[in-house]
Amino acid sequence: MIHEIVIIGGGFGGVKIAKDLARKTKDTHVTLIDKNKYHSYHPNFYEVATAFIPEKPPKNELRFHELVKTSSVHFEEIFLNDLNVSFLEGEAADIDFKNKEVILKSGLKKKYDFLVIAVGSETNYFGMQPLQEKSMPLKDLNDALQIRNAIDELFANSPKNKLLKIVIGGGGFTGCEFALELTGYLKTLSKIHGRPEHYAQISIVDLSPILLSTTSPWVQQKVKERLEFFGVNIILSTGIDEITDFDILVWTGGVMANSLTKNLSGIKLEKASCILIDSYMRVLPYEDVFGVGDAVYCVNEKTGKAMPMTASMALREAKYVAENIKRSIEKNKLLRYEPKFPGFIIPLGGKYALFEKDNFHLSGIIPWLMKYFISLCYWIGLLGFLKGVRIWMKGMKIFIKND
Numbered sequence: 001m002i003h004e005i006v007i008i009g010g011g012f013g014g015v016k017i018a019k020d021l022a023r024k025t026k027d028t029h030v031t032l033i034d035k036n037k038y039h040s041y042h043p044n045f046y047e048v049a050t051a052f053i054p055e056k057p058p059k060n061e062l063r064f065h066e067l068v069k070t071s072s073v074h075f076e077e078i079f080l081n082d083l084n085v086s087f088l089e090g091e092a093a094d095i096d097f098k099n100k101e102v103i104l105k106s107g108l109k110k111k112y113d114f115l116v117i118a119v120g121s122e123t124n125y126f127g128m129q130p131l132q133e134k135s136m137p138l139k140d141l142n143d144a145l146q147i148r149n150a151i152d153e154l155f156a157n158s159p160k161n162k163l164l165k166i167v168i169g170g171g172g173f174t175g176c177e178f179a180l181e182l183t184g185y186l187k188t189l190s191k192i193h194g195r196p197e198h199y200a201q202i203s204i205v206d207l208s209p210i211l212l213s214t215t216s217p218w219v220q221q222k223v224k225e226r227l228e229f230f231g232v233n234i235i236l237s238t239g240i241d242e243i244t245d246f247d248i249l250v251w252t253g254g255v256m257a258n259s260l261t262k263n264l265s266g267i268k269l270e271k272a273s274c275i276l277i278d279s280y281m282r283v284l285p286y287e288d289v290f291g292v293g294d295a296v297y298c299v300n301e302k303t304g305k306a307m308p309m310t311a312s313m314a315l316r317e318a319k320y321v322a323e324n325i326k327r328s329i330e331k332n333k334l335l336r337y338e339p340k341f342p343g344f345i346i347p348l349g350g351k352y353a354l355f356e357k358d359n360f361h362l363s364g365i366i367p368w369l370m371k372y373f374i375s376l377c378y379w380i381g382l383l384g385f386l387k388g389v390r391i392w393m394k395g396m397k398i399f400i401k402n403d
Contacts, residue, residue, distance in 0.1 A: 005029065006031050006111075006112035012315050019078075020323075124256040169243075186202070219361075355367035
């Protein structure tokens with residue numbers, strides 16, 4: 001008997017589960033469904049949004065294509081040698097849990113024996129329609145490319161004596177990473193367009209009285225010092241709706257589970273529309289449906305706090321989901337998932353980053369090197385050694401110029 005396993009979403013968790021099942025299970029067929037043809041590497045988005053590509057026609061189009069390839073790869077290439085994995089381009093509209101069917105927006109229905117909901121998250125504007133209309137999100141690869149182009153065009157089309165104002169809404173990880181990487185990009189553009197560097201201003205606006213409120217005081221202080229050193233204007237305890245004077249507004253201030261979760265009946269949602277799961281990563285009340293990544297509400301039982309929406313968490317959860325699907329097929333006891341905080345690395349412009357795990361802290365070039373080493377390991381694990389190194393090198397050649 002062939003067990004049909006359907007995975008909705010080709011992010012870190014979805015792809016990891018598909019690869020693990022391809023290697024570890026027999027008599028299974030996995031179908032991964034995603035609205036895009038490619039898998040994106042989210043930790044590079046702030047780099048893509050600030051990457052400088054010299055305009056030298058007619059090669060500029062090729063250079064732009066190379067930038068896209070630093071942070072994405074087609075699903076067909078990922079699963080080229082996985083004979084029991086298929087990719088289906090489409091967007092899920094609903095799930096019929098009773099008849100075990102995923103219903104796509106195209107009308108196509110896909111049957112499953114086991115289902116994984118790995119739809120990820122989307123930008124949360126907290127109901128502020130004007131904010132959605134005026135700002136640019138930084139949530140996917142297209143967003144990063146559009147931000148990069150908007151900034152480039154702003155410099156090209158503005159008078160040299162005009163103060164250009166770029167506002168970043170949200171003082172979390174993405175906002176701080178992007179702000180500090182942006183300082184290097186703006187210096188380059190100022191030089192190219194003959195503008196004084198101080199005629200470009202970056203501001204971070206956050207409603208909270210402190211930056212990175214979920215991190216330790218050590219991280220908060222280090223980030224604040226770094227931002228001030230590079231001239232980033234920090235505006236705290238202020239709502240983004242109070243800021244009216246800007247040329248470009250980038251919104252990084254909130255995420256919520258993919259809107260698909262709101263359409264599903266018979267399941268329970270928690271904060272930010274995330275799906276409630278049990279200790280075996282199953283979507284309650286179903287034993288054949290699992291959840292992973294940003295779309296699920298995963299709680300550390302020791303602290304009672306929800307785990308962060310990060311790539312490292314999704315990858316760790318994916319290992320358990322793949323193993324428990326395998327055990328379910330074999331009718332073995334499931335493996336209990338115990339959430340653990342994996343620590344984090346936050347790059348802060350130049351060859352500098354912070355690393356924190358539990359009470360251990362590290363700053364400087366070593367965490368920066370760790371970040372690139374982690375990305376190298378990810379690409380190799382996904383595509384094999386040669387292809388993995390190749391795509392990693394493409395990114396290094398472009399991104400390191402801004403560092």
